[in-house]
Amino acid sequence: MKRLSEEPKVQFRNVRQLLGLATAMEETAAQRYQGLAARMVKLNEREIAGTFSTLVEEQRDHVEEIAGRSRQLTGAQPPTPADPRGLPSEIARSWDEAEASALLTPYRALGIAVDNEMLAFAYYSYVAAQSDDTAVRATAEWLAGKALDHAATLRDERRRAYRRQGAAGARGEMPMLDASSLPEFVRQSRQLESRAAACHRRIASRLAVLGEDAASKTIAEVAERERANGSEAANGTVEAGRAELAQAARPLPLLRAALAEAERLHQTYLNLADRTRDEQVLAAAQRAADRTLQSLAAIAARLQAFG
Structure with a gap:
């Protein structure tokens, strides 16, 4: 289970504020994945670029899902957060790792996506546990559940990528640990x-x-x-x-x-x-x-x- 290294900096006063930050997290992820896809195209890594392009589309679906929830609960689109520092720093760090990576593969790209969803799950779970506002707590629990669902879907994709790479002998000589104790x-x-x-x-x-x-x-x-x-x-x-x-x-x-x-x-x-x-x-x-x-x-x- 991925854990946050520090407590979230933002205390959410209402549902709109929480959904605004959730939208910012998804849109930022889409932008970073898009940048990584473009970089992979330049390096002629077409398969990896395709994986990141697919992740961009999935992030946009997540944005629309959150927007629909916002319209349902508040009658309006989620706002743009005034304080982007509320975004979990661990997610930005994983993207920075990817951009510097010497071993990017579709499996690794999907691994980054899984990790980010689990960090989002940890983030929203923390917000739900700490909030005194019933609506904020329920919305944070909904967001945490969605992040967990997304992570499960991405894990399935990652397993398929692992099998493809293993069959092709393309794991980059990755050593394996098989420790049961x-x-x-x-x-x-x-x-x-x-x-x-x-x-x-x-x-x-x-x-x-x-x-x-x-x-x-x-x-x-x-x-x-x-x-x-x-x-x-x-x-x-x-x-x-x-x-x-x-x-x-x-x-x-x-x-x-x-x-x-x-x-x-x-x-x-x-x-x-x-x-x-x-x-x-x-x-x-x-x-x-x-x-x-x-x-x-x-x-x-x-x-x-x-x-």
Whole structure:
């Protein structure tokens, strides 16, 4: 279950205000998905662009659904919120991740959409629990239910995308965790962290040779975090294909490779959290995903600095 990292900043005085912010959330999502679709077209990633275009249409359907609810309850269209800071920051962060992503696939795109719906569910559930206004509470519960329904539909689409990508061998060499207990999660996680650390150390060393000291430091810090969570026995293990990065002559391919490695680790934990039924494994996978998100953000920021 996706959780909010901070309490919503807006206290809703009435139903119109709540529906106005809900409309803004859906319209903002449509705009971001549209931008990502356009970016994928430029990169000739037609299938991913098509996935995002479909999400744009679904968001527009959500906007119209909320508008209909507003007309039913208040006799008017929902207003434009005066304070956009009420939007959950976690959703904006997931879009920023997508825009910097080195591993975008239809499965990953749909994963972002699922996560956003679950964050919306958490947001509206919080509003419903905290509101003293009966109408606001009922409307927030309706919005939370809709977000949960949308997430279930998107999960079905994501499963189909996963099967298509798996059949085509197009999962980007994503490692799989199959931990049924916390000790098993710890063992497998340490191996994955160590492999990632070895890869990132190689990249950091090559960046240093190229004179990219700031970028080298960022990747070295990522490698150190991974090493601290890894297994000493597995340290130094890295696939031969990634070892070829030691000969790269430019910083951008190195940073993209570093980002892709961090994403593999991050997404592996998210995938396990999505599948496991063990509460201890779920909590550990979520903590690991939060930790690796720090690495993702640091590498993405360094990559964007290169323009």
